[in-house]
Structure formats: C-alpha cells, structure tokens
Amino acid sequence: MELLKIDLNCIKNTYKKRPCDSNKGTHGHALLIAGSSNKMGAAIIASKACLRSGVGLLTVAFYPENKSVLFNSIPEAMYANSCVMNDLSPYQAIGIGPGIGVDEISLQYIYQLYENKLPVVFDADALNLIANYKIDWNNFNFPFVLTPHPKEFDRLFGEHDSESERRSIAIQKAAALNCVIVLKGHKTFITDGIHTFENTTGNSGLAKGGSGDALTGMITSFLAQGYTTLEATKLGVYLHGLAADITLETQSEESMLITDVIENIGLAFKHLNSKIQ
Ligand SMILES: NC(=O)C1=CN([C@@H]2O[C@H](COP(=O)(O)OP(=O)(O)OC[C@H]3O[C@@H](n4cnc5c(N)ncnc54)[C@H](O)[C@@H]3O)[C@@H](O)[C@H]2O)[C@@H](O)CC1
Ligand SMILES: Nc1ncnc2c1ncn2[C@@H]1O[C@H](COP(=O)(O)OP(=O)(O)O)[C@@H](O)[C@H]1O
Ligand SMILES: [Mg+2]
Numbered sequence: 001m002e003l004l005k006i007d008l009n010c011i012k013n014t015y016k017k018r019p020c021d022s023n024k025g026t027h028g029h030a031l032l033i034a035g036s037s038n039k040m041g042a043a044i045i046a047s048k049a050c051l052r053s054g055v056g057l058l059t060v061a062f063y064p065e066n067k068s069v070l071f072n073s074i075p076e077a078m079y080a081n082s083c084v085m086n087d088l089s090p091y092q093a094i095g096i097g098p099g100i101g102v103d104e105i106s107l108q109y110i111y112q113l114y115e116n117k118l119p120v121v122f123d124a125d126a127l128n129l130i131a132n133y134k135i136d137w138n139n140f141n142f143p144f145v146l147t148p149h150p151k152e153f154d155r156l157f158g159e160h161d162s163e164s165e166r167r168s169i170a171i172q173k174a175a176a177l178n179c180v181i182v183l184k185g186h187k188t189f190i191t192d193g194i195h196t197f198e199n200t201t202g203n204s205g206l207a208k209g210g211s212g213d214a215l216t217g218m219i220t221s222f223l224a225q226g227y228t229t230l231e232a233t234k235l236g237v238y239l240h241g242l243a244a245d246i247t248l249e250t251q252s253e254e255s256m257l258i259t260d261v262i263e264n265i266g267l268a269f270k271h272l273n274s275k276i277q
Pocket of ligand 3: 212
C-alpha cells in the first residue's frame with residue numbers, strides 16, 4: 001500500500017475556502033464532551049482549537065459544577081449538562097474523550113452515543129473507556145475516527161513492539177471497523193484501511209500535555225463543517241502541525257505551549273490560503 005505524504009499539495013486538494021456569503025449555520029455545530037473536575041484544561045484546550053478551526057457553533061458538555069470555568073475562558077462556547085445530553089439533533093459532529101476520566105459516569109457518555117448517527121471523534125479517555133469496558137464496536141453505527149497515541153493504541157488493540165507493527169494493525173482495524181485511525185506521534189499516521197498517509201508538519205514542541213486535546217477539537221470542527229472523516233483528519237493533523245511549526249518563529253520547542261499553537265492556527269490557515277488561487 002502506497003504511503004502518501006500529507007503535505008501542502010495534498011491539503012490544497014482537501015481544503016475548501018469559506019464562502020463569503022456563509023453564516024454560522026453553514027459551518028456546523030460541534031459538540032465536545034470533554035473535561036472533568038481535575039481536567040477542565042483538556043476541555044478548554046479542545047474547545048479553543050475547535051473554535052479556531054472554523055466551526056459555526058460549539059457546545060461543550062461536562063459536569064455542571066465547572067460551568068464558570070468555561071464561560072470565563074471561552075465566552076463563544078455554549079454549555080450542555082452532560083447528565084441530560086440525550087438530544088443530539090442540534091449537532092453535526094461530536095468529539096469525546098479529552099479529560100473525561102474512566103469512571104462509570106463517563107462510561108454513560110459512550111452509551112449515549114449508541115443510537116447516534118453523527119460522525120464522532122474518540123480520543124483519550126473515550127479510547128480508554130472502550131478498552132477498559134470492552135465496548136463492542138458493533139454499537140458504533142456511525143462514521144468515526146479513533147485518535148490514539150501509541151499507549152492508547154496498545155490498550156485498544158494489544159501490546160506492540162514497534163511503530164511499523166502498530167501501523168499494519170491500524171490498517172487492518174480501520175478496514176474491519178470501517179473507521180479512520182489516527183496513530184499519533186512524531187510522524188502521525190492516518191488510515192481508513194484502504195489508504196495510508198503520513199503527516200509532514202509538527203515538531204517536538206507538541207510533545208506536551210494538551211496537544212492531542214487540541215487536535216481532537218480541530219478534527220471535530222472540520223467534521224461539523226461537512227468534511228468527511230478522512231478529509232477532516234488530514235486537515236486537522238496537517239494544520240495542527242503547521243501551527244506548531246509557525247510557533248517556532250516566536251517560541252522554542254521547549255517553551256512552546258499548546259495555547260501558543262492554538263493562537264497560531266489562524267496563521268496556518270493564512271499560509272494555506274496564500275498558496276491557493
Ligand atoms: N490540561 C489537562 O487537563 C490535560 C488533560 N489530559 C487528559 O488526561 C488524560 C490522560 O491522558 P494521557 O495521554 O496523559 O495519559 P496516558 O496514560 O494515556 O498516556 C501517557 C503516556 O503515553 C505515552 N506516550 C504518549 N505518546 C507517546 C508516543 N508518541 N510514543 C510513545 N509513548 C507515548 C507516554 O509514556 C506517556 O507518559 C486524557 O483524558 C487527556 O485528555 C492530558 O491531555 C494532559 C493535559
Ligand atoms: N515529537 C513530536 N513531533 C511531532 N508531533 C508530536 C511529537 N510529539 C507529540 N506530537 C503530537 O502531539 C500530539 C500529542 O497527543 P497526545 O499524546 O494525545 O497528547 P495529550 O493527551 O497530552 O493532549 C499528537 O498530535 C502528536 O502527533
Ligand atoms: Mg491525548
């Protein structure tokens with residue numbers, strides 16, 4: 001199977017310019033299920049990255065006691081009480097997992113998705129819940145993306161000794177589960193079981209807590225805007241890495257924070273737009 005590079009040429013063919021007569025409804029409404037009392041940072045990071053990636057509306061679902069944390073840091077986002085999150089009709093895409101924890105309460109979020117038809121990004125603790133509670137993949141009758149780092153990948157699909165072993169299992173699993181798998185790392189690998197891609201952007205400034213949470217927000221944003229699971233993951237992974245590379249102009253790989261990277265998503269879009277006629 002040919003390994004295609006996710007570079008500017010590839011992304012130029014994926015990215016659709018924003019129409020000048022659009023409105024917030026045109027760009028979709030994303031639902032992020034993220035954060036818990038000790039990990040509200042994960043929800044804030046994912047939300048900011050989601051909004052910076054062009055979504056029309058964003059609702060974040062988590063425990064009610066943390067409501068003010070969201071409103072104080074992201075006034076653009078709306079809030080849904082995660083305990084009564086049974087009406088998914090307002091949304092176009094769902095991202096679930098960053099910082100939600102792996103207890104029985106968080107498990108309910110996974111159960112609530114069973115009847116859903118919207119595309120879903122499963123990340124972080126959502127992946128750990130699927131692994132810990134041996135959730136049957138047949139419950140997921142909707143398009144979905146898995147975004148594991150190597151440790152999460154091994155929790156889901158068994159221990160592997162090398163990255164090449166993980167890549168070949170990822171291809172098999174993506175084909176069998178009819179999903180897209182994003183195996184994160186230095187050169188993030190993406191597969192839908194038919195095609196394989198390797199990202200060319202990003203640097204070790206991203207090797208810090210919260211970087212993956214931002215990626216989940218970005219991919220969810222692109223799904224809500226109508227990109228397919230494969231397009232949304234390619235765009236998200238490429239722009240996430242490009243924003244980190246642009247951040248090297250003002251920060252080092254050591255000093256870079258994921259919040260700096262999120263602030264540069266705009267420059268990453270500008271760079272991409274400047275290359276498109
Ligand atoms: N500010 C926050 O609230 C943060 C919340 N986070 C959340 O905390 C929860 C736990 O996630 P973690 O990922 O930290 O914990 P995990 O225990 O799942 O994984 C952490 C370990 O995975 C390994 N790993 C990661 N990437 C690797 C790579 N490319 N190659 C080899 N090994 C690799 C490393 O050994 C690392 O210590 C998640 O829900 C996550 O979303 C984290 O994202 C950190 C920031
Ligand atoms: N050395 C590196 N070079 C390029 N990208 C990296 C590097 N290390 C980590 N990343 C990227 O940073 C993100 C880390 O995600 P993850 O491990 O889920 O972090 P967290 O859960 O703390 O948010 C992934 O997108 C990964 O590809
Ligand atoms: Mg993560």
